[in-house]
Amino acid sequence: MSRTSDPAALERLDIDRFVDWPAPYQYCLTCGLCAGACPVAGIDDFDPRKFVRMVSMGMEEELVEARWPWICTMCGRCDSVCPMEIGISGMVRNIRGMRERDKVPGGLQKGLEQVEKTGNVLGLPKEDFIFIVEDVAEEIAEEPGFSGFKVPIDKEGAFILSTIHNKLINTQNEDLKHLWKIFYAAKEDWTITSDYWEGVNWGLFTGDDRAMRMMVERIILQMDTLKIENLLWPE
Amino acid sequence: MERFGTFTIFDILIKYIKEGRIRLDKSRYAGRRVTYHEPCNYARKSEATFGYGYYEEPRWILSQCVDDWVELQPNRRDQICCGGGGGTLLTGYNEERIRYGERKIRQIRQSGADLTIVPCHSCHGQIKGVKDELGMPDLEVKYLWELVADCLVMEE
Numbered sequence A: 001m002s003r004t005s006d007p008a009a010l011e012r013l014d015i016d017r018f019v020d021w022p023a024p025y026q027y028c029l030t031c032g033l034c035a036g037a038c039p040v041a042g043i044d045d046f047d048p049r050k051f052v053r054m055v056s057m058g059m060e061e062e063l064v065e066a067r068w069p070w071i072c073t074m075c076g077r078c079d080s081v082c083p084m085e086i087g088i089s090g091m092v093r094n095i096r097g098m099r100e101r102d103k104v105p106g107g108l109q110k111g112l113e114q115v116e117k118t119g120n121v122l123g124l125p126k127e128d129f130i131f132i133v134e135d136v137a138e139e140i141a142e143e144p145g146f147s148g149f150k151v152p153i154d155k156e157g158a159f160i161l162s163t164i165h166n167k168l169i170n171t172q173n174e175d176l177k178h179l180w181k182i183f184y185a186a187k188e189d190w191t192i193t194s195d196y197w198e199g200v201n202w203g204l205f206t207g208d209d210r211a212m213r214m215m216v217e218r219i220i221l222q223m224d225t226l227k228i229e230n231l232l233w234p235e
Numbered sequence B: 001m002e003r004f005g006t007f008t009i010f011d012i013l014i015k016y017i018k019e020g021r022i023r024l025d026k027s028r029y030a031g032r033r034v035t036y037h038e039p040c041n042y043a044r045k046s047e048a049t050f051g052y053g054y055y056e057e058p059r060w061i062l063s064q065c066v067d068d069w070v071e072l073q074p075n076r077r078d079q080i081c082c083g084g085g086g087g088t089l090l091t092g093y094n095e096e097r098i099r100y101g102e103r104k105i106r107q108i109r110q111s112g113a114d115l116t117i118v119p120c121h122s123c124h125g126q127i128k129g130v131k132d133e134l135g136m137p138d139l140e141v142k143y144l145w146e147l148v149a150d151c152l153v154m155e156e
Helices: A007-012 A033-037 A048-056 A060-065 A077-081 A088-098 A108-118 A126-141 A166-170 A173-185 A209-225 B009-018 B044-050 B056-065 B094-111 B121-131 B144-151
Strands: A160-162 A230-232 B005-007 B034-036 B069-071 B115-118 B140-143
Touching: A033 A048, A033 A077, A048 A060, A048 A088, A060 A088, A077 A088, A077 B044, A108 A209, A126 A166, A126 A173, A160 A209, A166 A173, A173 B009, A173 B144, B005 B009, B009 B056, B009 B144, B034 B056, B056 B144, B094 B121, B115 B121, B115 B144, B121 B140, B140 B144
Parallel strands: A160 A230, A230 B005, B034 B069, B034 B115, B115 B140
Antiparallel strands: none
């Protein structure tokens, strides 16, 4: 084996770099159960064992710049088979969170910024949201058995608040109907809200705890304001 | 968070069915071969994070809607990821994502199912999104609550 041609690379190694993470990565046996369980292993030369090894060597720059943490689906199959209970998918999320926000791939970060500004990923104004949901409600009311159907918006004291996935508001309006029809059939006292209706929390994917917290706090704020005791988060 | 009660979609559907608040007609999907795909987040990741995985609840709900449904192999804790997890539907790495879907589609094909039920928006988007390209254009994908809504018996 040849030595590294770049002595600076050796200096960058820092075995204490991630020492405060709860994941016991230093116990990795490189047994390969994770690699066998992983849907991504082999693609782009990814192997969870390599990832764990890089963490244990403190290769922060390489990890943060790599595509690996982003092509991982964080499905947790590695975690469930790992005999040393290392918790690899959580470490992937940590690494994702360390990337500069403007280098987060795809539409995730843009969506989160939109949420912060407008309350939802689509940046949809409140009156457009209300127009869409009422339109869908009218269609439900035309179906046999649902003639009295109405969609409760911002109903104070309702038993359940239900959040909504933005794609159902955006392009898949038909899929709003299923759950609402069940509520109607069950005579549930439910509501949706017109401000912070977004149920999708992309901070989970980008490793952004602050963004996740912001969205959860907004949902809590609405529950407090409308005096609602139960949350259904179908996303 | 203890100030508030929370329901998962499974809790609420089971509650309605057990309390007799909704009635379901099992004949609606009779003759169809149905299977269930479990999302990582409701199953093994929920088990790892919160100490409880929703394995049996969705299966019970499914059994209230259809008599003939089959398991994917492997399943429950060992279920194969659909490939749409972790935000991969939005990272732009689509070639990789479609490739991940191959294992899922093969698993569904081996089950013989023509209708796959999922309780997750990401899994729904992923499986629906790759099925044509991966040779199962006739496979139908439905949300668990969509299946329940389809089976509702309404008065009137």
